[in-house]
Amino acid sequence: MIRGPVLPQSRESLWSLVSGRLDSIERGLTLVLEGLDCSNGQLGVIDALARDAAGAPVLVVLAHDADPLVLARAMSALDFLRRIGDSLAQAVPEAEFFAGSQGRVVVVGSDHSVATLEQMSRQPLPGLHLCRLEPFRLAGTERFAVRWLTKTVPAVANATMSAAPASVTEVPPEFVVPAADEKVWRLLHDFCHRIDPDVRLDGDRYRRRITWHGHLLGEVQVVAGSLVAIHSEGTSALATSLDLRSFSDRLVRTFAQRAGLTIERPNADAAGAAADRDAAPRHAAFGRNGTVARSEGLRSVVAAARLSPEEYSALGSPTSAVGGEADGAATADDVARIVAAQEGSWAPRGRTD
Numbered sequence: 001m002i003r004g005p006v007l008p009q010s011r012e013s014l015w016s017l018v019s020g021r022l023d024s025i026e027r028g029l030t031l032v033l034e035g036l037d038c039s040n041g042q043l044g045v046i047d048a049l050a051r052d053a054a055g056a057p058v059l060v061v062l063a064h065d066a067d068p069l070v071l072a073r074a075m076s077a078l079d080f081l082r083r084i085g086d087s088l089a090q091a092v093p094e095a096e097f098f099a100g101s102q103g104r105v106v107v108v109g110s111d112h113s114v115a116t117l118e119q120m121s122r123q124p125l126p127g128l129h130l131c132r133l134e135p136f137r138l139a140g141t142e143r144f145a146v147r148w149l150t151k152t153v154p155a156v157a158n159a160t161m162s163a164a165p166a167s168v169t170e171v172p173p174e175f176v177v178p179a180a181d182e183k184v185w186r187l188l189h190d191f192c193h194r195i196d197p198d199v200r201l202d203g204d205r206y207r208r209r210i211t212w213h214g215h216l217l218g219e220v221q222v223v224a225g226s227l228v229a230i231h232s233e234g235t236s237a238l239a240t241s242l243d244l245r246s247f248s249d250r251l252v253r254t255f256a257q258r259a260g261l262t263i264e265r266p267n268a269d270a271a272g273a274a275a276d277r278d279a280a281p282r283h284a285a286f287g288r289n290g291t292v293a294r295s296e297g298l299r300s301v302v303a304a305a306r307l308s309p310e311e312y313s314a315l316g317s318p319t320s321a322v323g324g325e326a327d328g329a330a331t332a333d334d335v336a337r338i339v340a341a342q343e344g345s346w347a348p349r350g351r352t353d
Contacts, residue, residue: 210251
């Protein structure tokens, strides 16, 4: 027997599935109250009033092709936010909205909302966000993938020609970084791509997952207006250069473990004779000025780098550790030291800004 669609067709059934899983649509999105009437009963109620990770109000509207008033309801919700959005923090104190935050309307659709989402995408309405849920069933559990949508208008060769109709396409949500943390985020973003070209940063409006070939290295979230790092050892702030160094160190260690990186430690007795031989691959990996080339990944750097006892000691380990039981060991610590050693643009470890 062929199973029917997982997501029900009616708005009520769709809401019963979505209401308890708003965080799956956008991290930090929480339900405040259901059934908001912002059109004096003329267009029906908005499905929900929610709060996002930044403390801003979000009006949630469910879309269905059989509902002819969805667009009008969404436009009414936008007008409602423009009129009294600044007063919602006082009018709905239980929501704990951040005063002065910019509200928005999120329209949630499914495979039964294609025409409606297409129609909405043609409207130049700032503050209106469209997403489509793609349902599937796994191990007896209902799940859905979230696709955030926008419109694209194909370019035309002749300006006098009529514009081609807009088509709905998927677009990753822009990561909303608090203004005070923009520099830290920019440095972290660049650092992740220097670890390996295949490192990806994906997520939604208030979350970025850092992955490599599907392996989770870490996560960055916006919580209470600040960046927070999520890693294997727990949660930590991400506000200062010291925080950035600590989180980056954990990312590199996790990456080294997942990628199976090793560093060959030279024998102290043979270090002098091998110095000239090792200089070429070290320069090839790090460049003459000791920095990793932008196009190089950490794996290629480690493959070419051979550390002398003096260099190994400078990176944070005593020369006595070179050779013996530690000789040839695969250790993520060494990988982290290599990357930390060439991050000259960061503040010294003793500083916090």
